[in-house]
Amino acid sequence: MSVQLDARPPVAAVPPVRPDRTIRLSRIDTKWSPYLYIAPFFLLFAIFGAYPLAYTLWVSLHDWDLLGSNPAFVGAENYTRLLADPDFWHSVVNTLGIFVISTVPQLLAALWLANMLNRQLRARTGWRMAVLVPNVTSTAAVAIVFGVLFGREFGMINWLLDLVGLDGVDWKSNRVASWVAISTMVDWRWTGYNALIFLAAMQAIPRDLYESAAIDGANRARQFWSITVPLLRPTIIFAVIISTIGGLQLFTEPRLFHSGTNAIRGGPMRESQTVTMYMFENAFAPYYNFGYGSAVAWLLFLLIAVVAAVNVLIIRRLGGGAGKGDPR
Structure with missing residues (x-):
């Protein structure tokens, strides 16, 4: 019996290839x-x-x-002086008052408006573009128009109040009334912008979630609170933070709402002077104390950080229950 041998030469071991320059x-x-x-x-x-x-x-x-x-x-002397300055705390109260009156209705209205624009409407593209018009309008022009609307003698708002039998309001000299007037101006400018942010987030929500909820018998209101709002929580937090930063730095609207020599003071008795206006007053004209104005800026920075953190915690806590049933 013959044994057949393999005629192929043995395969030599291939040395490992080292990484070259390209690798x-x-x-x-x-x-x-x-x-x-x-x-x-x-x-x-x-x-x-x-x-x-x-x-x-x-x-x-x-x-x-x-x-x-x-x-x-001078070390911390500017901060010590600032914390004991009643005009500074007066401006802080004004800032927080205008912020609360403007931001809360603004975000709620933006959420409702986005929900309306998310439906099958006729010419909905035109409506979506229309809500952004106030935001692209010049702030100076808006302030002039609203200053006339809220005029004491010939303002349209007081004329409407007179039609229903109410006394006119001195919107520029009354503290709370000036807050309401400025907040109305801010809401008119920024509600549409926030609505488009919410609308973009709503467009990303899968439609089959709403279809499944409709099959289970949920109406539109139930779908909105059980599906839309929980899935919009990250976007709501973003909008709250952006609105907080902008609302606490409010300067142009109250500055232009008042006219004359008392404009930077927010009225003759500082009725609507915000922290940024107080900072400008001290850092530039008429006092030109840049160190003191910088101290105001830093305390404003800390105020914004604290208020934004509190708002985020509140939103997360309010949405915690709904978040447990996240449809995703």
């Missing part, structure tokens, strides 16, 4: 390119955000007259 560059690109892509944002933020913030803190520790004197280090 190394590919690995470096995969690891570091994401950081390079986002680096421009952080670079610009460091130049135009972080540095001015830190510099403002340094300025707030000095007595700095913008008219020419050299800054003198």
Whole structure:
């Protein structure tokens, strides 16, 4: 019996291939390119955000007259003086009052408006574009129009109140009335903007969730509170934070609502002077105390951070029960 031998030569062991330059560059690109892509944002933020913030803190520790004197280090003296200043706390109350009156109705109206625009309406594209018109209108023009509407003698609002038998209101000299007038102006400008944000989030909700709820017998109101609102919670938190930042930095609307020499004071008795207006008054004309104005800016920054954090906690707690039944 013959044995057949394999005539193929033995295969030599192939040495392991070491990574060449191309592979190394590919690995470096995969690891570091994401950081390079986002680096421009952080670079610009460091130049135009972080540095001015830190510099403002340094300025707030000095007595700095913008008219020419050299800054003198005073430590926390500006903050001590500020916390004991009744005009500052008066402006804080005004800011919070206008913020509450304007932001809460604004977000509720925006949520309702977005829900209406999310339905099958005729010419709904036109309606969606129309709600953004107030936001793109010049703030100065809006302030002039609303200043006339809320005029004491010939304002349309007082004329309407007179038609129903009510006395006219001095909207620019009464503290709470000026809050209402300015809040109405803010709501008119920003409700449509927030409505489009909510509408964009509603468009991303799967339609089969509503169809399943309708089959189970849920009406539109039940679908809205059980499906739409829980799934919009991240968007609502975003809108609350943005509205908080904008509402507590309110400057243009109350500044232009009043006219004359008392405009930066928010009226003759500081009826509607916000913190930003108080900061401008002290940092620039007429006092030119840049150090004190910088201290006001930093306390405003802390106020915004605290109010935004409280709002986020409230939204999360209110939505916690609904979040447990998240349809997703």
